[in-house]
Amino acid sequence: MKVDIDDLSDYFSKIQFSIIDIRRAVIEPGTKRFGTVTSPFSGIIFPLRGRSRMFFDGVPYDMEPGKVFHGGPNMPLDKEVLGQSTWDFMVLHYQVYGNTKGTFPYALSHYELSPGHNSRINDALYRLYHLYTTAGNLSGLRAKSLFFIILDEILTCANCRLHNGSHELAEKAVEYMKDHYMEPLTVPELARQYGLNSNQFAYFFHKHKGLSPNEFLIEYRMRRAKDLLRTTSCSVTEISACVGYSDPFYFSKLFKKRTGLSPKLFREMRG
Numbered sequence: 001m002k003v004d005i006d007d008l009s010d011y012f013s014k015i016q017f018s019i020i021d022i023r024r025a026v027i028e029p030g031t032k033r034f035g036t037v038t039s040p041f042s043g044i045i046f047p048l049r050g051r052s053r054m055f056f057d058g059v060p061y062d063m064e065p066g067k068v069f070h071g072g073p074n075m076p077l078d079k080e081v082l083g084q085s086t087w088d089f090m091v092l093h094y095q096v097y098g099n100t101k102g103t104f105p106y107a108l109s110h111y112e113l114s115p116g117h118n119s120r121i122n123d124a125l126y127r128l129y130h131l132y133t134t135a136g137n138l139s140g141l142r143a144k145s146l147f148f149i150i151l152d153e154i155l156t157c158a159n160c161r162l163h164n165g166s167h168e169l170a171e172k173a174v175e176y177m178k179d180h181y182m183e184p185l186t187v188p189e190l191a192r193q194y195g196l197n198s199n200q201f202a203y204f205f206h207k208h209k210g211l212s213p214n215e216f217l218i219e220y221r222m223r224r225a226k227d228l229l230r231t232t233s234c235s236v237t238e239i240s241a242c243v244g245y246s247d248p249f250y251f252s253k254l255f256k257k258r259t260g261l262s263p264k265l266f267r268e269m270r271g
Helices: 005-014 119-135 141-162 166-180 187-193 198-209 213-231 236-242 248-259 263-270
Strands: 017-027 032-037 042-049 051-056 059-063 068-071 076-082 087-096 111-113
Touching (some): 005 141, 017 119, 051 068, 166 187, 166 198, 166 213, 187 213, 236 263, 248 263
Antiparallel strands (some): 017 087
């Protein structure tokens, strides 16, 4: 679900809700659990260490520190731990009173926020967890105060990363692609470097550069291929590999589509 951070902030400021609990889990590498469901309550997941992939109602989310995730109640859930590290996370459950669907549709949905690494979020989160494990409940004013500190940090940082930092993000991505164009880059891999999902990354890149990440990468690779065809005697297969394409036939087809000439004919005419 696409999240409007201003709407989400406004909802939390108006609704009546209670914090049910906050729990921590550490799961071993390679663990997979399919066909389960989420809690009867809405939940906010805070990755602490390691990586995991969870499917909320069939939609995948790659979970890692620096991101926060929300899942609705009684939602189909599949999950698996990625990599060789243990998956360590906390999940905070809360309940909204009244007509949840009408007053707070986000409470029933799944979505992702990317506040980045933030020591204030972690500090308040651990204090809230300690309060629950020692007091046995989270009904007090102190618990809600800590929750709003956490929520305010998440929404403020996520909003800043999505808007104020988007131009800088696009420029950094351009420089990275120019430095690594010879490697098999993908949009999901690029997006993960900046704490975004593929759609968010593609949106901000297009907003500031006027074309998609894939289009930029192809155009830059074709430019480099032209330079190599003009200035070297390397074979088409070698040039294809140099600009990030392991299949020279695919490269030749793409080159002709972009330039109107095959690599061989381009070299002959520009030689």
